Amino acid sequence: MHSQLRVLRVLVEDNPGVMARVSGMIRRRGFNIETITVGPSTEPGRSRMTLTVDAGHAEVDQVAKQLDRLIEVIEVEDITDAPTVSRELLIAKLDKVPPTVEQYGARQLATGIVELTADSETVEEFIEFLKPFGIKELARTGPVAMRRSA
Amino acid sequence: MTGADMVLEALEREGVEIIFGYPGGANLPLYQRLPAHPKLRHILVRHEQGAAHMADGYARATGRPGIVFATSGPGALNLVTGLCTAFMDSVPMIAITGQVPTAVVGRDAFQESDVIGCTQSVTKHSYLVTKVADIPRVISEAFHIAATGRPGPVLIDICRDVQQAEGGDFEYSYCSVLPGYKPALEPDLVQVERAAEMLAGARRPVILAGHGVILSHAEQELLEVAERSGTPVGTTLLGVGAFPVQHPLALHMTGFMGTGWNIKAVQNADLLMMVGMRVDDRVTAKLSEWAPKAESFVHIDIDASEMGKNVRPHLEVVADAKRALTAMAPYVKPPPADRGEWLTQIDAWREEHPLKYSRSNGHLQPQDVLIDMYRRCQDEAIVVADVGQNQIWAALWWNYTKPGLFLNSGGSGTMGFAFPAALGAKFGRPDKDVWCVAGEGGFVMTAQELSVAVEHQVPVKIVLLNNFSLGMVRQFQDDFYGGVRSEVDLTVMPDFVKLAEAYGLKARRVDRYEEIKPAFDEAQATPGPFLIDFRIDPEANVYPIVPLGKGLDDFWELPNGA
Ligand SMILES: Cc1ncc(C[n+]2csc(CCOP(=O)(O)OP(=O)(O)O)c2C)c(N)n1
Numbered sequence: 001m002h003s004q005l006r007v008l009r010v011l012v013e014d015n016p017g018v019m020a021r022v023s024g025m026i027r028r029r030g031f032n033i034e035t036i037t038v039g040p041s042t043e044p045g046r047s048r049m050t051l052t053v054d055a056g057h058a059e060v061d062q063v064a065k066q067l068d069r070l071i072e073v074i075e076v077e078d079i080t081d082a083p084t085v086s087r088e089l090l091i092a093k094l095d096k097v098p099p100t101v102e103q104y105g106a107r108q109l110a111t112g113i114v115e116l117t118a119d120s121e122t123v124e125e126f127i128e129f130l131k132p133f134g135i136k137e138l139a140r141t142g143p144v145a146m147r148r149s150a
Numbered sequence: 151m152t153g154a155d156m157v158l159e160a161l162e163r164e165g166v167e168i169i170f171g172y173p174g175g176a177n178l179p180l181y182q183r184l185p186a187h188p189k190l191r192h193i194l195v196r197h198e199q200g201a202a203h204m205a206d207g208y209a210r211a212t213g214r215p216g217i218v219f220a221t222s223g224p225g226a227l228n229l230v231t232g233l234c235t236a237f238m239d240s241v242p243m244i245a246i247t248g249q250v251p252t253a254v255v256g257r258d259a260f261q262e263s264d265v266i267g268c269t270q271s272v273t274k275h276s277y278l279v280t281k282v283a284d285i286p287r288v289i290s291e292a293f294h295i296a297a298t299g300r301p302g303p304v305l306i307d308i309c310r311d312v313q314q315a316e317g318g319d320f321e322y323s324y325c326s327v328l329p330g331y332k333p334a335l336e337p338d339l340v341q342v343e344r345a346a347e348m349l350a351g352a353r354r355p356v357i358l359a360g361h362g363v364i365l366s367h368a369e370q371e372l373l374e375v376a377e378r379s380g381t382p383v384g385t386t387l388l389g390v391g392a393f394p395v396q397h398p399l400a401l402h403m404t405g406f407m408g409t410g411w412n413i414k415a416v417q418n419a420d421l422l423m424m425v426g427m428r429v430d431d432r433v434t435a436k437l438s439e440w441a442p443k444a445e446s447f448v449h450i451d452i453d454a455s456e457m458g459k460n461v462r463p464h465l466e467v468v469a470d471a472k473r474a475l476t477a478m479a480p481y482v483k484p485p486p487a488d489r490g491e492w493l494t495q496i497d498a499w500r501e502e503h504p505l506k507y508s509r510s511n512g513h514l515q516p517q518d519v520l521i522d523m524y525r526r527c528q529d530e531a532i533v534v535a536d537v538g539q540n541q542i543w544a545a546l547w548w549n550y551t552k553p554g555l556f557l558n559s560g561g562s563g564t565m566g567f568a569f570p571a572a573l574g575a576k577f578g579r580p581d582k583d584v585w586c587v588a589g590e591g592g593f594v595m596t597a598q599e600l601s602v603a604v605e606h607q608v609p610v611k612i613v614l615l616n617n618f619s620l621g622m623v624r625q626f627q628d629d630f631y632g633g634v635r636s637e638v639d640l641t642v643m644p645d646f647v648k649l650a651e652a653y654g655l656k657a658r659r660v661d662r663y664e665e666i667k668p669a670f671d672e673a674q675a676t677p678g679p680f681l682i683d684f685r686i687d688p689e690a691n692v693y694p695i696v697p698l699g700k701g702l703d704d705f706w707e708l709p710n711g712a
Binding site: 016020069072074 | 266267270271274275278295328329330331453454455457458459462
């Protein structure tokens with residue numbers, strides 16, 4: 001994966017249209033966003049987003065500040081350099097499921113469908129590994145991340 | 151209480167005195183209840199864009215949010231240019247638009263448009279209201295957001311059925327905190343002390359002041375810091391009025407069409423302190439060639455996202471300009487002994503590169519018109535300029551010794567802004583004389599609002615600098631696009647005196663220098679609005695100017711003795 005990728009954790013109000021605001025801001029300012037994931041947070045009425053941004057420090061700083069200007073964005077944190085854990089989910093439909101998928105910690109979900117939850121690099125490796133087995137369909141979430149406990 | 155009454159009641163609670171608006175299908179419930187709220191004066195504009203600019207001018211002149219009403223679809227979309235104009239210049243405004251009923255939202259109902267979507271990038275925030283109970287909260291939040299921090303327009307889109315719905319008892323509480331909105335107001339004291347030290351350590355410092363200084367009423371504090379530290383001060387186009395131009399430390403306007411001595415000072419400065427400004431491309435021209443000798447940049451702005459957006463500062467102070475300068479003042483040191491050299495150098499540049507214009511071709515010169523107008527302003531009047539050559543002339547010939555109100559559309563450069571904005575300014579500040587300076591191209595873009603001026607006898611004096619062309623574009627074509635004059639001719643235009651008379655206001659035409667004074671005398675003696683069609687030199691240009699794509703050092707000016 002790209003070495004420049006930086007990870008932002010964003011806490012937003014869970015209002016209709018907040019995704020449009022965030023993605024509109026990103027498009028308008030011409031930022032290079034690789035992935036966005038979003039889901040509920042522990043606080044009611046708030047969602048947690050994880051963004052990976054393919055850019056240098058200065059641009060990521062602008063992404064963070066521009067996001068922070070949005071009224072519905074409560075908090076933006078660049079956790080790239082912090083100790084974090086990061087995971088993404090992949091599901092893939094294959095012509096034939098190889099017996100060795102378990103080596104990657106993947107498992108078979110249904111006939112011809114495998115699932116893997118791992119860091120993004122491992123997910124990439126796993127996709128390479130699967131290619132010879134005929135990938136018919138593939139879906140991945142992009143990473144979600146959090147800081148490790150101190 | 152119905153939703154419509156709640157809206158109007160909330161506006162009253164917020165101290166609103168005037169609304170600029172236009173009715174239609176989706177805001178009829180609001181208009182049905184409006185007469186029951188006589189404290190709210192409503193101005194029926196002739197085009198929604200006029201309403202937006204009037205609200206904008208009102209807000210710039212008073213500091214209070216301007217209020218706009220419009221219906222759904224075409225009505226709301228006619229606001230977009232005005233919202234953008236306010237957004238780019240950080241002007242507080244609240245636009246309340248009607249939306250189709252909740253049941254048909256998203257079904258391409260009659261006059262439905264995605265107003266939130268269309269305005270997202272030109273508003274500070276926006277709300278779609280689909281529940282009547284949300285109205286008081288949304289309106290109080292909108293006022294808080296529009297008027298605090300870096301101000302800006304907020305749009306509230308309210309479905310028609312919500313306006314009609316019964317919402318029970320009205321309870322209103324003023325919003326002062328929002329979880330995701332915490333404007334940085336107070337400066338970090340370590341940083342302001344450091345800023346003062348850097349200023350004291352510089353040999354050739356320059357302060358540049360932007361709209362933020364005016365928005366935070368920091369003119370006095372700026373003057374104090376400048377005088378105590380012996381630092382010359384330039385302004386951006388929107389900062390004109392932030393510093394007295396007759397002051398010995400004044401560098402006047404900076405940037406792409408700034409004064410020669412300002413450009414020289416910026417290009418030779420070893421320290422630039424930018425206060426309440428964005429440092430946009432009209433200030434820097436070619437960025438890589440801007441301020442090449444500056445060893446440090448200090449940036450003071452209320453918006454953290456401005457830090458490093460265009461120029462990466464060595465020191466950032468994210469704070470309200472007034473509070474930052476107030477906090478800095480005690481640390482400001484008197485200038486070092488050699489400051490005189492820098493100021494003498496600037497004086498020499500002022501001598502070498504004065505503002506000038508030529509009368510040699512016998513035509514009426516716009517500068518002569520403006521010099522007479524400004525003489526009459528006496529440091530007090532509000533001057534609203536449109537966009538184009540007229541705007542830059544009005545900025546450059548600004549002569550106030552006191553901080554004053556010069557209003558124009560800087561960030562968006564919206565032609566048609568000046569006249570409705572001048573009406574809005576006069577509605578907000580009836581105690582002030584208000585002058586509108588415009589080119590004929592921009593003026594006809596919103597001239598339908600002459601009816602508003604006549605209906606309410608708004609004594610705005612319109613100074614039309616009529617050069618029979620889209621002057622600024624014509625100049626760009628002449629100077630930078632090979633002299634190909636393409637689609638800039640405006641010789642076929644209405645007779646503006648007759649046009650004014652058709653609308654019902656007095657007007658006069660001026661072709662010669664000698665007629666300037668009597669025309670202005672008549673305009674000032676006439677109660678109500680007045681238009682003067684100054685038929686100026688069709689070849690008059692704005693100088694200095696920096697060729698497009700070039701650095702500030704490459705500025706062009708009229709040769710001496712021209
Ligand atoms: C709405 C809008 N359309 C186009 C432009 C581009 N533009 C900038 S200045 C200018 C010419 C303005 O002509 P006029 O109003 O006659 O003023 P002058 O420059 O002659 O003083 C134009 C077309 C603009 N700024 N705004």
